[in-house]
Each structure stands twice: as structure tokens, then as C-alpha cells.
């Protein structure tokens with residue numbers, strides 16, 4: 001298969017048109033067959049619940065080409081489970097796990113020429129989403145849903161790639177409430193954070209670090225990724241909170257940190273602890289591991305990357321994770337699945 005003519009090593013994290021997207025509809029109690037289309041637009045009723053009442057949930061996962069030329073997907077079952085959980089929590093019809101996996105395989109196969117070649121550092125980002133499509137004006141679940149999956153080749157989320165970024169602790173904006181929907185992947189959480197991240201960028205920071213909304217004391221997560229710190233004794237610490245997204249990347253890093261003897265622990269992390277860490281990082285599908293170079297909290301700033309380079313632990317975790325994702329390291333935990341071609 002001839003690859004698309006792209007500058008693979010330099011693609012940004014953004015939307016690029018590919019050949020097909022895939023759509024299923026839920027109507028009268030069942031999911032339809034999947035329909036592949038080249039149309040990038042969705043015909044939709046103007047009173048659809050996704051447009052008014054936020055019935056929308058999405059996922060993000062990555063597909064890689066291995067050295068042997070196989071196309072593989074990372075932890076697809078976990079994304080399937082999370083989308084079902086997100087959908088159920090906002091009363092949308094959950095997509096069954098096998099349908100989700102079928103959709104990922106189908107849409108990747110239909111766009112195989114967009115899977116970035118091994119060794120370019122790029123990947124094929126898969127974006128599944130579920131939306132409420134039926135018209136309602138009263139606040140009620142839609143009863144009709146569309147499950148769409150599109151793909152786009154991507155480079156690193158933070159344009160610096162595996163280079164330290166600068167965060168600012170956000171105190172004026174809450175991303176999510178403790179008993180709200182911060183633990184699921186729904187569009188409203190990102191809309192809620194836009195003003196904070198835009199302001200942070202205007203002030204020269206890469207992203208914000210949110211605190212828990214109740215006590216404004218414990219670290220929650222960053223805008224597009226989970227957060228971890230590495231203590232001076234080399235322990236991997238990551239926030240335990242009901243209002244953060246349970247990151248599949250972070251879950252994987254906890255496993256890898258265990259193997260590296262980093263005694264990983266999930267617990268509430270007081271924001272003051274940032275001043276004692278040796279290293280810190282953001283992690284997620286898009287962010288992979290992005291080392292944190294500095295964190296500004298009020299009038300204080302802690303600098304981790306004094307020479308502008310990622311720390312030893314972040315580097316080790318990054319190498320271990322990415323080697324498994326592209327099939328260079330043994331997949332001991334069964335995280336990688338071949339996309340049958």
C-alpha cells in the first residue's frame with residue numbers, strides 16, 4: 001500500500017482530512033451496521049441534544065506501524081470501556097465493546113495509507129465520538145444516537161514534543177466538580193477549561209494545572225492530560241481524585257513505574273508537594289509523556305528541568321512506553337493489538 005504523501009516527521013497535532021470516517025446509528029433499540037463515508041459533515045436536527053444539552057462523549061487512541069510493518073493499536077479495550085462509561089453517565093446509549101473495536105479496526109483499515117511509517121514519531125490518532133441526535137427541547141436524553149469514528153495522522157500534542165513544558169496552577173477556574181462529570185470524557189469539560197488554558201497561553205505558559213474544586217488544595221490534572229510527580233527518592237506519585245479523567249496512559253505508567261521500582265502511588269497530592277518533587281510530567285494519549293519543566297504557583301515557581309532537558313525518570317518511562325506502543329519492546333501486559341488488515 002502506497003502511503004499518503006505527507007511530511008510524516010513534522011505533522012502537528014491537528015485535524016487532517018483522510019479517506020473515510022465510519023458511522024453507526026442507534027435507533028429503535030439497536031445499532032445499525034457501520035457505514036463508511038468520505039463526507040466530513042453530519043446532517044443533524046437543530047434541536048439535537050448534543051447541540052443544546054451536551055449529550056456528547058468522545059475518545060482518543062493511537063495506532064502505530066511496527067518495524068515489521070504491522071499496524072497496531074494501544075489498549076483499545078480500555079478506550080471502549082471508558083466511552084461506554086462516559087456515555088452511560090450522561091444517559092446516552094453505550095457502544096458495546098466489540099462494536100467499538102470493530103469500528104476502530106474498520107476505520108483504520110479504510111485509511112491505512114495514513115498510518116505514519118515506523119520511526120517517524122507520528123501516529124494515527126483515532127477519535128470515536130457518540131452524540132445525541134434526536135430533537136428535544138425539554139431536558140431529556142435523546143433516544144437516538146450517532147457513533148462516529150474518524151482518524152487523523154498526528155505528531156506530538158505539545159509542539160515541543162518530548163521537551164519540558166511550563167505549567168501554571170489555576171485557581172480561578174474549576175474544570176470539574178467532585179460529583180460532576182470530570183471523570184468522564186465529555187465535551188463540556190473542555191469547554192469549561194478553555195478560558196483558563198487560553199489565558200495561561202497568553203501569559204506564556206503551556207497549560208494549566210487544576211486544583212480540586214472543593215478544597216483548592218490538591219492537584220487534579222492538566223487541561224488535556226493527567227499529572228504525575230517523581231519524588232527525590234524516585235517514587236511515582238499521581239493524584240487520586242474523583243474529578244479527573246482516569247487516564248489509560250497513566251494507568252500504563254503506574255504499571256511501568258512498578259517494574260522500574262518507582263513504588264507508584266495514587267493519593268491526594270497537596271499542591272505544596274510540587275516544591276519537593278525532582279521531576280514532574282503530563283501524560284495522556286495525545287501528550288504521551290510530556291516532561292514538566294516548571295510549575296508556577298502564585299508568586300513561586302519550581303523549576304525541574306534546570307538545563308532544559310527532561311529528567312532521567314521521565315525519559316526512562318517515555319522510552320519504555322513508546323517502545324511497547326510501536327512493538328519494539330515485548331508486550332508483556334497484552335496492551336497492543338494488531339489491526340487485522
Ligand code: PLP
Pocket residue numbers: 060221222223224225226244245246247248249250283284285286
Ligand atoms: N485527562 C484529560 C482531561 C484528557 O483529555 C486526557 C486525554 O485523553 C487524559 C487525561 C489522558 O487520558 P488517556 O491517557 O486515556 O488518553
Ligand code: COI
Pocket residue numbers: 059060061157223224225284285286287
Ligand atoms: C487525548 O489525549 O486523546 C485527548 O483526547 C486529549 C485532547 C485534549 C487532545
